Amino acid sequence: MNARLTPWLFLMPAIVIYGIFGAYPIFQTFAISLTDQVGVAAPGKFVGLQNYAALLHDDYFLNSLKHTGIWVIAFLLVPNTLAISIALLVKQTFWGASLIKTVFFLPLALSFAIVGVIWGWIYEPDVGLLDQLLIGLGLDGLIVEWLGPDAANYSVIAAAAWRQTAFATVIFLAGLSAIPQELLEAAKVDGGTRRQIFFRITLPLLKPASTIAVSSALIQALLATEIVLTMTEGGPFGSSEVVGYRMYMETFWNYKFGYGASIGVIVTLMTAAFVVPYVRRMAKAQERDWS
């Protein structure tokens, strides 16, 4: 068999599957975004980049873009730092470690949509778990209207972060157990304090895990939609709208398929712009450290 052809033959199934389920829909979305298509009945006419130009002046979209920005920042920081801390803690407590692992794994069995429903109840004014808890602790002063216009975006993020933390914890736990104990001992003998060992040995060697955790956080934050749908429907007054939600609304509520597709393309580009360079850099480091 032709030696130059062989690798491509092996790649063929993956390329075909990626083509059908990955590349083609992306291309199709881009094609639709250049039209004024409404609904699915008939293709629209070509309008060039008009949809994109319109987005720049669409206050609804810009508002949602701002909220998505907050999602990204919060998602990068909160679930990942929490998850690393929890993973380190769980790693040290040998008792019931597997029980704790199960507890942290559980939220992963729930989709973001369900998480939204559950946290919707938790945030319920007065009777919700959160308010009840605060009242019980005598901290009524801290109570706000969780899903009101001021807090809604943050409350939704917190709910989603809960699930994301569970995911990242599982990933970091696996990452921690991949670090040979001997390395940490060598660092101890070399005179490292716990802090120094964490920042100079453990954290750098967690790169494979952080690559997954960070890129997942980025993707989940940029694409967040279902949880917004089930918790707030973007409200009140658009205070929790995110780009994914805008895309959904424009497409399936206003039937502006062309316009919705242009938002989709922008979300895809943002994801690629953030995630691809990051994963590439990390993959390089990983190849260096783990072979």
Add this chain to the structure above:
Amino acid sequence: MAHVTINQVIKNYGAVQAIKGIDVEIEDGEFVALVGPSGCGKTTLLRMIAGLEDISGGTISIGGKVVNGLQPKARDIAMVFQNYALYPHMKVADNMSFSMQLAGASKNEIKTKVEDAARILNLEPYLERFPRELSGGQRQRVAMGRAIVRNPKVFLFDEPLSNLDAKLRVSMRAEIKSLHQRLGTTAVYVTHDQIEAMTMADKIVVMSAGRIEQVGTPLELYDEPANLFVAAFIGSPSMNLLSAEICDGGVRFVDGTVLQLSGTEVFNTDRRVIAGIRPDAFELAEQGLTVQVEVTEPTGAETQVVGQIGDTPVTCLMRERISGRYGDVLHVLPQGPVHLFDPDTGLRIGTARAVLKN
């Protein structure tokens, strides 16, 4: 540099006692090997010296100071791990200087020390490489470099050569030994390879099942093993151990052969003993112990004969070139020392010598 005193040290893992009360005195600058079969507690003892394992009982002191409660970093020791434990994300130079970086040493000081160590270990061309870009032997040297750079009071080695191929092991063995002689730092070296211990150490501690069997120089252990365990463990091939009993002027083996020995007079006749004879002590004789040959293995310089005396498997190293086959019979007599052990306690009760006839 420092002397290390291990005093009545005990290690319990739950209900299991891994170290059962050990005393060792390690002199300043001495190279001490801990040897023993797998699971006897060598690593555990070494890790207790390093501070990586709690001490359940007794004390360990380094340089006259009890270190039981001290963290590894406060003990001023350096350790070379079995799998090297190099930091994969750091270049060789950083691996070697990590401890100095942590201690806040100046860039210049670090550079000088690293270059010194690299020169000693022939690592100069590799300083900018990552560990994965090195061969096993080079990684091993980096691990040693990391230890040297720190200029510690004590070096601790845990089977540092066990991952290398046989040839490299021999050359690294010599390298470590000459390094020790150059630096003069106290070293504790764990190995289950008695040849490594014999060739490198000033003093060997033979352990078994959490206890010390014997402490001594390599030749003391070889010439005067305290008991059957040490006798069988030290020396390769192992000492032959044959049942016998004291008779007038020597010992009588199970097959009735009488061996004339000097030095057995002090024992009561008919006392049962185990006679320990090194493989190289045997020489061919007109008559003597009858060896049923199983195989002969010529190595050029000598011939190793594997066979049986009675029901006991034996190995003889002969200077002659013998081409025996399965079923052949040889007659041999020991010319070297014959160690006598008490069959019940296993202790050596004396060493006799063959009376040379003719």
